Amino acid sequence: MKSEIYLSIVVPVYDEADNLETLHAELDQALAEVGGGVEFLYIDDGSHDGSVGVLLGLAKRDERVRVLCLEKNSGQSAALEAGFKAARGEIVATLDSDLQNDPADLPRLLAALDQADVVNGVRANRQDTWVRKLSSHVGNGFRNRMTGESVTDVGCSLRVMRRSFLCNVKLHRGMHRFLPTLLRMEGARLVELPVNHRPRLHGQSKYGIGNRLFVGLADVFAVRWMQSRRLSYQVQERDRADAP
Ligand code: UDP
Ligand code: MG
Numbered sequence: 180m181k182s183e184i185y186l187s188i189v190v191p192v193y194d195e196a197d198n199l200e201t202l203h204a205e206l207d208q209a210l211a212e213v214g215g216g217v218e219f220l221y222i223d224d225g226s227h228d229g230s231v232g233v234l235l236g237l238a239k240r241d242e243r244v245r246v247l248c249l250e251k252n253s254g255q256s257a258a259l260e261a262g263f264k265a266a267r268g269e270i271v272a273t274l275d276s277d278l279q280n281d282p283a284d285l286p287r288l289l290a291a292l293d294q295a296d297v298v299n300g301v302r303a304n305r306q307d308t309w310v311r312k313l314s315s316h317v318g319n320g321f322r323n324r325m326t327g328e329s330v331t332d333v334g335c336s337l338r339v340m341r342r343s344f345l346c347n348v349k350l351h352r353g354m355h356r357f358l359p360t361l362l363r364m365e366g367a368r369l370v371e372l373p374v375n376h377r378p379r380l381h382g383q384s385k386y387g388i389g390n391r392l393f394v395g396l397a398d399v400f401a402v403r404w405m406q407s408r409r410l411s412y413q414v415q416e417r418d419r420a421d422a423p
Contacts, residue, residue: 185215186289187271187342189262191255192234193224195276197381199233202276203241209282213289219244220262221276225252228382255385256355263345272339277382279306280337281375288339288372296344296367299330299359300337300374307378318396322357325399326406330359330371337374341367357402364409 188206192199203219210217221234223246231248238244247261263271270292274280280300288298305312315334323329333356344367354361359369 183216184218184268185270186210186213186217187262187266187268188217188219189259189266189271189273190219190221190276191224191258191262191273192221192226192230192276193252193255193258193385194226194228194230195382196226196228196230196233198276198278199230199237202278202282203237203244205278205282206285207241209285213286216268217243218266218268220265221246222258222262223248224254224258225249254352256350256352259355260350263342263350266342266345269342270339271342271345272337274337277379277384279377279379280335281377284337284372284374285339288337288374291370291372292339292341294368295370296341297359297362297369298339299332299369299371300335301332301371302335302376303373305376307376311384318356321396322399322402326357326360326402328360328363330369332371333357333359335374335376351398351401353398354402357398360402360406364406 188210190202199221206219219241221237221244223231223234231246234244234246238246245265247265249258249261259273270289272285272288274282284300288300291298315332319331319333322333338358340362344362344365347365348358348361350358363369
């Protein structure tokens with residue numbers, strides 16, 4: 180049976196004031212056909228540009244909107260985890276709040292959940308500078324090789340997941356980049372689908388080579404360790420009637 184809220188949209192927001200009205204309108208339109216209740220969780224990660232005011236304006240007009248505010252900028256993983264904990268839907272979808280991901284892709288990703296527990300986007304025609312595309316390419320290749328993975332585009336935030344798997348995942352700083360792997364470690368079936376990607380028109384990217392590529396590469400060793408130390412056992416409770 181479906182829970183009252185079927186889908187929770189979880190969106191981290193850090194200084195994205197000029198993107199939020201358009202984002203919410205696009206989400207609203209894209210999800211009009213999705214059956215079941217939808218909630219929109221916008222998590223403000225310590226913005227200084229008036230994003231919270233815009234979000235509260237959205238919440239005033241649309242009662243499906245919930246606004247969570249982190250006390251200070253705590254990073255994308257923290258914002259996502261706060262959203263995951265507050266989410267009530269059976270399914271959780273994430274996307275960036277800068278309009279680079281296209282909400283119009285969501286119905287297709289949701290439909291693919293009938294054969295999977297996680298559907299991860301792959302940015303088909305990525306609209307970023309060549310430096311960033313190259314750094315992603317190097318990062319993805321290294322991560323996959325070191326963790327025995329085959330995730331094409333971990334940097335793509337557009338994904339949909341069954342919340343029952345998310346509940347078992349503990350995020351650490353920067354670990355949102357390993358979410359598909361962490362979910363797979365919990366037994367989730369992963370599918371990848373191409374998604375649209377658009378240039379950032381308002382606001383600025385929060386990452387450069389220094390705070391993405393090398394930090395991400397260091398995290399690879401932590402994930403590798405977790406994979407190697409994963410608990411694996413079968414347990415069975417015995418009936419006292421079986422006592423000899
Ligand atoms: N973001 C956040 N906290 C941060 C950095 C980023 O909530 O400390 C959000 C940001 O507002 C955006 C998403 O995470 O919605 C991805 O950030 P960005 O677009 O800067 O990353 P890029 O697309 O450049 O990799
Ligand atoms: Mg972006």
